[in-house]
Amino acid sequence: MTEKLVVIGAGMASGRALEHILETDPAKYDITLFGSEPRGNYNRIMLSPVLSGEKTFAEIVTHDTAWYEANGITTRFGEAVTQIDRDRKVVVSAGGETPYDKLLIATGSAPFIIPVQGKDLPGVIAFRDLEDVETMRAAAKPGAKAVVIGGGLLGLEAAAGLRMLGMEVTVLHLMGHLMERQLDEAAGYLLRKALTDRGIKVMCRASTAAILGEERVEGVMLEDNTGIEADLVVMAVGIRPETRLANDAGLEVGRGIVVDDHMVTSDPDILAVGECVEHNKQLFGLVAPLYDQAKVVANTLHGAGGAFMPKQTSTKLKVTGVDLFSAGDFAEGEGREDIVFRDPARGVYKRLVIENDRLIGAVMYGDTADGSWFFGLIRDGETISEMRDTLIFGPSYQGGAALDPMAAVAALPDEAEICGCNGVCKGKIVQAITEGGLTTLDEVKAVTKASSSCGTCTGLVEQVLAVTLGDDFVLPTVKPVCACTDLTHEDVRRLIKAQDLKSMPAVMQELGWKTTCGCHVCRPALNFYLLADWPDDYKDDYQSRFINERAHANIQKDGTFSVVPRMWGGVTTPAELRAIADAVEKYDVPLLKVTGGQRLDLLGVKKEDLPAMWADLNAAGLVSGHAYTKGLRTVKTCVGSDFCRFGTQDSTGLGIKLEKRLWGSWTPHKVKLAVSGCPRNCAEATCKDLGIVCVDSGYQIGVGGAAGMDLKATELLTTVASEEEAIEISVAFVQLYRENAKYLDRPYKWIAKVGLDWVKARVVDDLAERAALVARFDHSQTIYQKDPWAERAQGGSRHEFTPLADFSFKEAAE
Template sequence: MTERLVVIGNGMASLRFLERLTERASGRFDVTCVGAEPVAAYNRVLLSSLLGGEVDEAACTFRGLDWYAAHGITLVTGAPVTVVDPGARIVQVGEGLVLPFERLVLAVGSVPIRLPKPGMDLPGVITFRDLADVAAIRKAAVAGARAVVIGGGLLGLEAAVGLRRLGVDTTLLHVMDRLMERQLDHAAAGLVRDAMEARGVRVRLRADTEAVEGEGRVERLRLTDGTVLPADLVVMSVGVRPSTALAAAAGLEVGRGIRVDDRLETSVPGIHALGECAEHRGVTYGLVEPAYEQAEILARHLCGEDAAYAGTTLSTSLKVSGLPVFSAGLVDVPEGAEAVTWSDPAAGLYRKLVIGDDRLVGAVFVGDVGEQGWCKTLIRTGDALAPGDRDDLMFGRAPPRPGAAHPLAA
């Protein structure tokens, strides 16, 4: 007997879960996947490249519709789920489609935050989250347009770079004193700012938006210090919040996200959650890597394996205006720890190791990220640093002598 499994959401986390599930349990589940967007899962990481014209929409596609059909997955797109009834074990899609289930997976992602300031509902204020947002931004990014991007996190930087590639006059606002403050210290953030400005993006820090103004559509943005910035387009990228409304209405336990245990199960047996909508041990993640780890664990668990999710050590690896950036673990130095740094601002190079109790607890690299994999492993395992590790992490491992095994090869 096959179990009826319904997956709500068809984003990157959902697709990774379906891929891992079909690898392990072909024919074990009768799977229906319901996505609110009109297309199948795509690579959101490439949205800024799509916005800037570096790739086309086809390059963002993961799996064609034939893949779902070949694996026996019924895919429903462009159809938001309106009701989850845990007692009756049914999901209602739109007004008429009803899907019974034995197992349910919520992979409903997150929703972009809009600042609670006047004018945020004016035409021309757009979030940067999905394909529809990219299309709306590109439509507004006409010749001579002036854009203001609010938010100096990863997505805000990507949106600003994408707009500049389109030739749009672009200003990036961030309320904090440095860009990407969760991932970068001041020195690293300064190099990223330099890279942004070298690409023609104006960056204003400690810039708090008071209101967006205009007659019938966006015309200007006013800061709390009185500065007025002309704007034809305002892109909002100030973060996301887990999508919990559907789960809360169904009576599932909800905090910041949909609360799950180490097997990604919610407060209702047989109903699971993963990805950006899930809250595990009080933590919600807004990155792809934790979602993929959760997808792997849940697929193994549903296939009868003894698999548990213990959380993810956060890391970020990306290119900002062509500048490689890596961050993992702690960015700021806690009491009792030390920082080892090396900097060459003229070359755009910076490395910082945060070391506590002779263990690597954090790392920030800009310009050269060659040892990022090793750093992630050391931070995750908590292994003590061996003699010479500090130098090798800072400057790279020396190549072995001809005919000799590398001392770290084992």
């Protein structure tokens, strides 16, 4: 008989517990999951890269809507549980009462807020969830001032992220050096120096007396009467287990919710997991022990036995460009000795603490590659007597001579821990690779979870993959935009947004371009990224466009041009046809051809005739078909239900509505659409970038097709009942593509990189995000949806058009 399991808290610990519960027996429990946040499980330890702009929130989502639905979990997000009634075995929330047979409490922790004057002012926040990140990003205007109180892991990650967003940042730390719980004084000094070099001001032995301001925060006052201006204050001074529900329910609570070795509370039907837990007088804040607890929870709920035994943990700082590792006990003491390595020129510092021929502590800065190996020695308590003289140099030097790093990885025993967050050893990774035929890092992540949390073991996991596959291993290539930079397209897109770079010179200056003005490869890409990201601030640079886009026509091999007027959905009128025929005769056009996209192509137009021809065509109501641009080319339609006996919907009308909504938008590459009125698919909708097939019940929306050098059928995005929803999803899809794809990647290439599930989650499942995408697209269209030749004739206010005689035709073909 299925039992009812209620889970309070949708964080990382409960998320991992749910995975283990479902792996063992997915039918044993009917699961209801409550979460106070309006979303499911995401990787909170990766909020720092989201803050800095190095990752998007979508990239750190662990369980999306589809996962919960696929596993039959009832989700109650944005609905906090207010009471646990143990006698009646129900939990109470705004939605009423929910009964349980077993209850799992995973309420996590709450940030500690220093009880000083001004702590409740607007602009004073913690750093614990996505809302905090969004608040920080909203406040991060260039030149604005931020004060971060707390020089521990979270505080420094917040400071680095805010600095990357352009804020002036000051870190206040009560102790004598940063991260004093994880670092010795020497490593703390190097860390402080690295942060100072980044423009972050660090003040140690700084005690906060008050936070100043009237309507919102204006500054911080220290105990020594030093005043520091602040537009934002981030408190990152520690956390406390969230135990209020447990307290009110009469469970045993110390500093946290007291649990036994099986994660069971003082009530045998209630378990607890995560940062809210106290086990043997100990609290837990790092992810590795929380994941261990999650496995024990699943075992207990399935009656499989097993006990939670806390293990050694290590610490790494997630600040790009700052490599830091700490594990074990590095305090000075009688009977202990240090091995220290310093290389000031490279900024490398390593300190090992040894006691009774065993490694008990390690601190590393600047070069942390061997951190996992040292951590294994600390955890396992192995004697190091035989490698005492070469220990500091890591595993590559054991045996008396330096080994190739790959050989050192190959020599690691199967029980060597590779991923500390998820407790994954080398043997498990090797087994997954050999038995599952895994060949990529992403596949290893998906199967073993190694490198899926903080990501600092990624290089080591990749080395294990390379050693295991041997000659079959293919190293992932990272291709920069061009020779002007070492950054990839993805890096550039991310940093333009993260650093509010709104001009070509700003991008090249701040991102370290090797040339002063770029080249014919990077300038068009940068021009598009800036247009897509900052429609209100950036002015299109025609000199950074390909010749076709500068001339608003397709150049041919003899130097003449092809002109394609737009015909909405392939529908035209006698007046439009007369105007086209007149233009062909007037300008002596050698060829008039019907295109595959149901339009007329005037081929062989002389460049000096382009302005006059377009003036004539505009006068007849025709606009550019944009057959030359990286944007919407055509929406191909069949006649649909108005004329065809097989038509199920008005495909022509829908195609016209889509084309009129989407035309003129700049996209990473050309975009072709089609709408077929029935599954017979006369408009060939199933091989377009976006294709809609009308059926009796509504509209099947497919994406990611191709019919050029690559042949590919569309993948079904969704099926909807109404024309309005089909248009909305189509617009949202195009905007998502605009905002995220690499320049010159067609939609099918982009979808292959991000995954169709990721696209679905944003344009189909998440109604709020869909609406936001549509709003951003429509706003951009108010600026850019203009016919270029009509605008030129009117002396357009936003774009400048250079006379055609000034154009150069020496650029490479697109």
